[in-house]
Amino acid sequence: MSIKVLINGQAEGIISPFDRGLHYGDGLFETFLVQDGCLLFASEHFSRLRKGCQKLGFPTVNEALIRDEIKQIVGNASNGVVKLLLSRGEGNRGYMPPETPTVTRVLSFYPSASTFEKTLGSCSLILCHTRLARQPVLAGIKHLNQLERVMARAELKDKSAEGLMLDTDGLVIEGTMSNLFIVKNSALITPQLNNCGVHGTIKEYLRQAAKRDNIEFKECELSLEDVKSADEVFMTNSLMPLRSVDRLMVSDVTYNMEKGCVSQWAFNSILSNIRLQIKRSNE
Numbered sequence: 513m514s515i516k517v518l519i520n521g522q523a524e525g526i527i528s529p530f531d532r533g534l535h536y537g538d539g540l541f542e543t544f545l546v547q548d549g550c551l552l553f554a555s556e557h558f559s560r561l562r563k564g565c566q567k568l569g570f571p572t573v574n575e576a577l578i579r580d581e582i583k584q585i586v587g588n589a590s591n592g593v594v595k596l597l598l599s600r601g602e603g604n605r606g607y608m609p610p611e612t613p614t615v616t617r618v619l620s621f622y623p624s625a626s627t628f629e630k631t632l633g634s635c636s637l638i639l640c641h642t643r644l645a646r647q648p649v650l651a652g653i654k655h656l657n658q659l660e661r662v663m664a665r666a667e668l669k670d671k672s673a674e675g676l677m678l679d680t681d682g683l684v685i686e687g688t689m690s691n692l693f694i695v696k697n698s699a700l701i702t703p704q705l706n707n708c709g710v711h712g713t714i715k716e717y718l719r720q721a722a723k724r725d726n727i728e729f730k731e732c733e734l735s736l737e738d739v740k741s742a743d744e745v746f747m748t749n750s751l752m753p754l755r756s757v758d759r760l761m762v763s764d765v766t767y768n769m770e771k772g773c774v775s776q777w778a779f780n781s782i783l784s785n786i787r788l789q790i791k792r793s794n795e
Contacts, residue, residue: 516585518619521577531616533599536607537656539616540564544594545751546586546621547628550793551594552786553750554579556713561596564653570600570615578617585621592623593751599656628786632771632779634758635747636673639736640664640688644679646707654710664688674747676739676760679708684734690749691715692734694742695774699728701738714748714782721781727774736762744772753786754779 519525532538542561545552558575565573582594597618603610642664650657664675665688675688684703686692691712693702700722705711722729739745745757756775760767 514623516587516621516623518581518585518617520617521581527616527618528602530602531599532601532603532609532613533597533616533656535603537658538568538603538609539597539599539656540568540570541595541597541654541656543750544582544596545628545753546589546592546594547786548790548794549586549588549590550790551579551582551586552789553713553717556716557750559716560652560654560711560713561598564655565598567649567653568600568655569609570598570613573598578619581617581619582621585619589621589623591625591627592621595620595622597656628753628783630783632776633752633755634771635755636670637676637687637745637747637757637760638668638670638673639760639762640667640675640677642667642677644677644685644708646679646681648707651705651708652711661688674755674757678736682735684736684739685709687747687749690747690752690755692739693718693746693748693778694734694739695744695772696738696742698743698774699730700774700778701730701732701734703734704731712748713750714753717782717785718748718778721778721785725777725781727777740767742769744775745769746775746778748778748782753782 542557544557561573599616600609601614601616642660644660664677668675674690677685679685686709719729746754748754756771757769
């Protein structure tokens with residue numbers, strides 16, 4: 513199955529060598545899972561994209577246009593991954609952004625024969641040496657400056673494992689490509705992302721689902737010791753969508769962990785919501 517690409521709506525489009533996304537990472541991206549022809553958690557993705565555009569001073573995102581182009585690029589495919597990239601477009605040499613940018617829009621679709629997991633899977637979590645810089649202005653959004661995660665991901669010899677990232681103050685933030693949750697005394701706890709990190713779409717869904725199902729939900733500062741002593745640990749992102757952590761590896765020490773009822777609740781809730789989204793999209 514071949515990858516399909518649209519650049520500014522054109523299949524034969526090109527990216528300028530003067531594009532600020534190439535020069536400075538001046539832009540944003542979103543990664544959508546397509547399942548049975550349904551663009552999953554689209555409202556959460558577009559909500560984060562709008563916040564990112566507002567923070568970076570981009571023009572208001574044309575959601576209807578992007579949705580139409582996604583339909584075009586996905587076509588009759590059932591499953592796969594859509595990646596949307598927005599950059600500030602062309603600019604003069606230097607950091608000063610243009611006053612009225614013409615945003616570059618890149619859509620790519622990676623068809624796949626596989627589907628999301630229907631049972632709760634697990635993964636190993638390995639502490640990375642690379643740390644995340646603290647920058648409150650960019651916290652929460654999915655911007656193009658991802659070299660910290662690239663370097664952290666390169667540390668992992670086991671490519672099926674996830675890497676755990678701390679910030680420069682030593683606080684636990686997230687995985688290299690996922691949000692982290694721990695469970696303590698039946699409470700669902702996830703790190704505050706006031707200074708760095710990406711506020712994931714599944715994280716946002718679980719925040720709302722916990723409130724609906726009367727599960728205690730906290731966002732607070734977490735230390736590595738908090739993770740080591742947790743009753744359960746799991747990771748989420750829009751493509752997994754959830755994996756339980758069965759072991760945490762810190763240097764040469766391994767901490768074994770168990771799947772628990774809160775992890776299972778979270779997985780079941782996400783799976784149920786995905787099935788509902790697919791059903792509604794096919795009606």
